[in-house]
Amino acid sequence: xxxxxxxxxxxxxxxxxxxxxxxxxxxxxxxxxxxxxxxxxxxxxxxxxxxxxxxxxxxxxxxxxxxxxxxxxxxxxxxxxxxxxxxxxxxxxxxxxxxxxxxxxxxxxxxxxxxxx
Amino acid sequence: xxxxxxxxxxxxxxxxxxxxxxxxxxxxxxxxxxxxxxxxxxxxxxxxxxxxxxxxxxxxxxxxxxxxxxxxxxxxxxxxxxxxxxxxxxxxxxxxxxxxxxxxxxxxxxxxxxxxxxxxxxxxxxxxxxxxxxxxxxxxxxxxxxxxxxxxxxxxxxxxxxxxxxxxxxxxxxxxxxxxxxxxxxxxxxxxxxxxxxxxxxxxxxxxxxxxxxxxxxxxxxxxxxxxxxxxxxxxxxxxxxxxxxxxxxxxxxxxxxxxxxxxxxxxxxxxxxxxxxxxxxxxxxxxxxxxxxxxxxxxxxxxxxxxxxxxxxxxxxxxxxxxxxxxxxxxxxxxxxxxxxxxxxxxxxxxxxxxxxxxxxxxxxxxxxxxxxxxxxxxxxxxxxxxxxxxxxxxxxxxxxxxxxxxxxxxxxxxxxxxxxxxxxxxxxxxxxxxxxxxxxxxxxxxxxxxxxxxxxxxxxxxxxxxxxxxxxxxxxxxxxxxxxxxxxxxxxxxxxxxxxxxxxxxxxxxxxxxxxxxxxxxxxxxxxxxxxxxxxxxxxxxxx
Numbered sequence: 001x002x003x004x005x006x007x008x009x010x011x012x013x014x015x016x017x018x019x020x021x022x023x024x025x026x027x028x029x030x031x032x033x034x035x036x037x038x039x040x041x042x043x044x045x046x047x048x049x050x051x052x053x054x055x056x057x058x059x060x061x062x063x064x065x066x067x068x069x070x071x072x073x074x075x076x077x078x079x080x081x082x083x084x085x086x087x088x089x090x091x092x093x094x095x096x097x098x099x100x101x102x103x104x105x106x107x108x109x110x111x112x113x114x115x116x117x
Numbered sequence: 118x119x120x121x122x123x124x125x126x127x128x129x130x131x132x133x134x135x136x137x138x139x140x141x142x143x144x145x146x147x148x149x150x151x152x153x154x155x156x157x158x159x160x161x162x163x164x165x166x167x168x169x170x171x172x173x174x175x176x177x178x179x180x181x182x183x184x185x186x187x188x189x190x191x192x193x194x195x196x197x198x199x200x201x202x203x204x205x206x207x208x209x210x211x212x213x214x215x216x217x218x219x220x221x222x223x224x225x226x227x228x229x230x231x232x233x234x235x236x237x238x239x240x241x242x243x244x245x246x247x248x249x250x251x252x253x254x255x256x257x258x259x260x261x262x263x264x265x266x267x268x269x270x271x272x273x274x275x276x277x278x279x280x281x282x283x284x285x286x287x288x289x290x291x292x293x294x295x296x297x298x299x300x301x302x303x304x305x306x307x308x309x310x311x312x313x314x315x316x317x318x319x320x321x322x323x324x325x326x327x328x329x330x331x332x333x334x335x336x337x338x339x340x341x342x343x344x345x346x347x348x349x350x351x352x353x354x355x356x357x358x359x360x361x362x363x364x365x366x367x368x369x370x371x372x373x374x375x376x377x378x379x380x381x382x383x384x385x386x387x388x389x390x391x392x393x394x395x396x397x398x399x400x401x402x403x404x405x406x407x408x409x410x411x412x413x414x415x416x417x418x419x420x421x422x423x424x425x426x427x428x429x430x431x432x433x434x435x436x437x438x439x440x441x442x443x444x445x446x447x448x449x450x451x452x453x454x455x456x457x458x459x460x461x462x463x464x465x466x467x468x469x470x471x472x473x474x475x476x477x478x479x480x481x482x483x484x485x486x487x488x489x490x491x492x493x494x495x496x497x498x499x500x501x502x503x504x505x506x507x508x509x510x511x512x513x514x515x516x517x518x519x520x521x522x523x524x525x526x527x528x529x530x531x532x533x534x535x536x537x538x539x540x541x542x543x544x545x546x547x548x549x550x551x552x553x554x555x556x557x558x559x560x561x562x563x564x565x566x567x568x569x570x571x572x573x574x575x576x577x578x579x580x581x582x583x584x585x586x587x588x589x590x591x592x593x594x595x596x597x598x599x600x601x602x603x604x605x606x607x608x609x610x611x612x613x614x615x616x617x618x619x620x621x622x623x624x625x626x627x628x629x630x631x632x633x634x635x636x637x638x639x640x641x642x643x644x645x646x647x648x649x650x651x652x653x654x655x656x657x658x659x660x661x662x663x
Contacts, residue, residue: 086123089125100144103144103147103148104147106148106151107147107148107150107151110151110152111151
């Protein structure tokens with residue numbers, strides 16, 4: 001049971017900290033309702049459009065491609081660290097992975113997914 | 118064998134050949150689509166996704182070729198009962214049979230795409246590639262022995278099918294169905310993953326189902342994990358109360374995709390569920406009684422839970438199907454009902470296993486073979502559930518093959534009443550549809566009859582009289598909505614509309630799909646002994662394997 005003591009402490013902290021933060025800021029914080037405060041997104045620049053605008057579907061494609069190749073890097077970094085201890089097999093396996101990913105890029109390219117018109 | 122790294126040899130990669138072949142076929146489909154030259158004037162503008170005509174012609178052959186090669190590899194590499202690929206795959210008759218169901222569904226879905234896709238706005242290359250990726254996932258699920266491999270397979274299968282459901286991008290309903298299916302599916306994957314995490318933690322770090330079965334890892338955490346795992350898998354097979362996604366996904370997807378889902382996703386989900394439950398059962402039966410106590414508790418509980426899941430699935434599936442007018446929605450509720458029937462076999466398995474657990478506890482050195490010898494009933498129940506899945510896949514694929522072949526101008530049949538006059542326009546398709554409906558009811562001489570017969574027999578052996586009576590009453594109720602389709606096809610006056618279903622000739626692939634499904638339904642109904650034997654061997658291997 002003793003091994004659970006830190007866990008119990010953690011649970012107590014987990015409950016006390018956020019509740020006290022919320023309650024205290026509610027009690028102590030000044031509240032001045034202004035128009036700017038009501039904006040859905042504040043960045044210092046005056047808002048000038050509704051939040052529900054349509055924008056080109058190309059953005060999604062670019063975002064997805066970015067995530068794809070970003071993840072590739074995520075996989076490549078740990079691979080590079082252990083590469084020496086694994087050797088040629090690691091090279092083959094990563095080559096296979098990159099080849100499949102490369103084929104996806106070729107597909108998008110051929111289907112003119114990268115053209116912005 | 119030379120060791121490559123950390124004990125891995127080239128031999129470990131050999132059993133993955135069927136999966137690799139399917140992946141290669143998927144990549145071929147994608148690349149062939151991208152590199153087929155388009156004629157000048159039909160060079161697509163960005164956003165226009167029609168595939169070149171030349172590719173549309175060859176695409177079904179790529180899928181069929183890949184499936185055929187994978188099926189041959191499965192038969193030659195996966196038939197012997199053993200653990201392979203660093204214990205991450207459990208091969209044997211069970212994996213082979215369920216994999217062949219998945220491959221059959223993929224093959225038929227690939228074949229009936231000929232002449233179906235070009236008429237709808239569906240992207241040919243992506244359809245075939247996603248289909249083959251889903252088959253990769255399905256095969257992985259059917260053979261997975263460790264939880265990570267199982268999860269990978271489930272996700273590969275599910276993600277491909279989410280995309281397939283919404284593949285007809287022009288259709289709002291398809292996008293909605295895809296979204297619903299994706300969100301609920303991701304939620305259920307959460308259950309699955311959390312269950313796996315608890316099992317991993319509770320068992321002191323094993324992810325191998327075959328090791329879990331030894332029982333020495335049983336703790337209360339594994340018990341909770343097993344329960345969560347069960348919920349995740351009941352969701353994937355669409356059992357009540359985890360069925361809410363199913364009618365919308367079946368209805369919103371193109372008929373060609375729905376047919377694939379009804380056979381492949383269900384078969385893979387059941388394969389995973391049966392394997393996990395069998396390993397829990399083995400754990401409770403074979404392990405040290407004290408150490409296995411929590412798993413034994415699970416063994417006590419799950420048949421009782423699934424008892425109600427099965428009963429509810431049968432009732433809700435059949436009652437809701439009564440009022441459906443859309444044939445895909447009707448078959449969706451019928452799929453829920455059939456999940457319920459198959460679950461009867463699972464309950465019977467659990468009940469009979471409980472008897473075996475008593476035996477194992479009483480025998481001094483309850484060796485595996487003795488244990489199996491004492492439990493013919495449980496093996497039979499497991500085999501009956503497996504066999505029922507095979508028969509259901511055949512008849513459901515057949516029904517959807519007919520729906521695909523009569524789709525007009527790429528528009529799926531949206532109402533059963535639209536089938537009026539099909540008996541005269543397309544006598545062969547109508548006859549085949551009648552055969553599939555008769556089989557779905559469960560009348561001889563069809564596969565549905567043999568499946569139900571064996572299933573209910575084992576249920577009687579297990580003393581599940583209540584469920585058997587319910588299944589029989591539900592079968593009588595189901596006659597109404599299955600035969601209504603037949604009545605409309607042959608007896609309702611044909612509507613005078615220019616684009617009625619079935620006015621165009623079916624493509625070679627659609628004829629092939631209908632013929633293959635009809636042959637399977639008749640063969641399983643008249644000469645079931647071969648498939649029976651494999652199902653039984655599979656059940657034995659699930660229970661016996663170390």
